[in-house]
Amino acid sequence: MSDTESSPYRHEPVEDWYIVGEEIGSGHFAVVKKVVCKRSGTEFAAKFIRKKRASTSRRGARREDIEREISILQELNHVNIIKLYDIFEDKQDVTLILELVSGGELFDFIAERDVLHESEATAFIAQVLEGLAHMHLKNIAHLDLKPENILLTNRAQAVIKLIDFGISRKIEDGKNEIQMLGTPEFVAPEVIAYEPLGLYTDMWAVGVITYILLSGCSPFLGDNKQETFANICAVDFSFDDEFFGNTSDLAKDFIRGLLVKHPGRRASVTDCLSHPWIKPINDRQKEERKEAKTNLERFKTFNARRKWKQSLKVVSLCNRLSRSIKNRNNMNGDEAQEEDEEESFVLRTLFHCIEDSNLGGIRHLLQSLTSFDINQANKHGETGLHLAAGYGHMDILKFLHEQGAKMDIKDKHGDNAVYWAARQGQVEAIKFLKDFCPLDIQDKVRDTSAFSILTKFVVAPE
CATH class of the missing domain: 1.10.510.10 (Transferase(Phosphotransferase) domain 1)
Structure with missing residues (x-):
């Protein structure tokens, strides 16, 4: 489906129609959040599918895969199959508004x-x-x-x-x-x-x-x-x-x-x-x-083991990466270079976990390290806090806060985390960050749209 007038996608913010609430699930390229329709008060599940930004990128879902999933859901209508109600698209995500299924597995x-x-x-x-x-x-x-x-x-x-x-x-x-x-x-x-x-x-x-x-x-x-x-x-x-x-x-x-x-x-x-x-x-x-x-006794054991394996998969990537760090450190005699590489490697791992909403992986990664500055930034001055705010991952934001993240830290463009949240319309993140991140009148000149969103939640400077 192309971005044409005949497209079934709504090219407008999901937040215009729905109140976005807590995260209830996540997958490889998707995060599912509970939402409430502003008009009817009906609860739904919103599946935010991250789009692949470039054909060579390994991050995000391919457009043809997203369109195939949507096409199939649109064709199905049965009491035992989850129902698709609406579709939104912005620069980052395609969002599916789905029936809320709250009974668990x-x-x-x-x-x-x-x-x-x-x-x-x-x-x-x-x-x-x-x-x-x-x-x-x-x-x-x-x-x-x-x-x-x-x-x-x-x-x-x-x-x-x-x-x-x-x-x-x-x-x-x-x-x-x-x-x-x-x-x-x-x-x-x-x-x-x-x-x-x-x-x-x-x-x-x-x-x-x-x-x-x-x-x-x-x-x-x-x-x-x-x-x-x-x-x-x-x-x-x-x-x-x-x-x-x-x-x-x-x-x-x-x-x-x-x-x-x-x-x-x-x-x-x-x-x-x-x-x-x-x-x-x-x-x-x-x-x-x-x-x-x-055989319910055996079944309960199987199910408990299955849930444990799911948790194990969450941290397996970080296990491999942390082992890789140690192996490289043992082989590399240049301590200064070793430390720089390790810091860069860990930061990339942290960012990857944040993008995938992998809180368990983040916990395990940090536990496997003797020391790591949670406020470390990449070459653009971006920290894990900025990234988590942009994606609206509330559990990760709260965890970073508990770990001592500087909540008002700015990137090289002068933006703190609340601006990252505002640009992506992450309302819950804005509400959480607003007391930590003061507005600057200069931001109004530099980013009018984000500043406008923020003034709905934060007292603007005189």
Whole structure:
């Protein structure tokens, strides 16, 4: 979609229409915040997707990827799929106004239960299948089905919502989609073999998710990615009594139909919805499903480990970078050069973490260093505080403040953090910074628009 008058994007500030609130999630190139419509008072989720500024840049999402995600969301309209309501665009971001899904992840919800019968588990899997059926009817494959992308509208109703269509694809006749997409633990054999992807690729993931839900064990997970991929390609799984002691034969048959290496022999979403585990055809099948239980004790352990791994991924980059610093320091005999390189390296790492809203990574990085000046600036006089203000990452701003950041520090253009926040319309950041960053009448001459925004929140100088 080009920036033309026919574009569905609103080329105006999101803040004109919505009150931007707290951050509720983040991804590689996106931050999700809760917003409230100024006209109706209705709550939504705003997904701020950072655009790639240059074709050679590794930061930000490519325009064609953003447009594909939007196109797919616009085509979908189902109770079990997150809904897109509006689209905004500015120089930095494309912002999607989405349905607010506040019930958390399905797996977290289940882990809080004391017991879960298979009849209850099938109700959740059936909702996932219903959402997929709507997608597959339109030849859209999700391609990244995993626990993190299966949420609940709220805890009271337990309505499933499929989210995150960033790598989803429209499957077209005569056009083979061959890419390494998805999360290793849940990808199908055809992904690893670089064979054409299709609607059937989603069905493998449903099989893996169901296996985990019933047993608390991941069918193919190895000690590393290579081992996991080898297990997937060999379709090396079993139903050990240790994990499936109380599992029905119907459930095992359902899973067997999905974890099939040959895509053409794999159960389709239509097959699954009519399978007796999902839709019993007689009283015996209903009773078998009702009496069977999920291995909830194992499941809780699995889910706790999964959440721990997510936290570990957050800091893994900084682990590697801090080790790299130490390795370089051991090899470099020039102490002055060593210190300069380390400072520059750490600063780049800090900036990268701030851009990705990676507070856990920042904490770990700083803990791994014997000393680091949190107010260190790059050649433009820009500090982590300036960057966090511009992105509106409130948790990072507060953390930097706690770590002793100079809140009124200026870059080489004479701008403090509140001006960085103002230029990007980061209202919450402005409110937080306004008491630390005084306005200067010279700023009115130099940056009229930012100064105008700030005077709504800060008392202007005489």
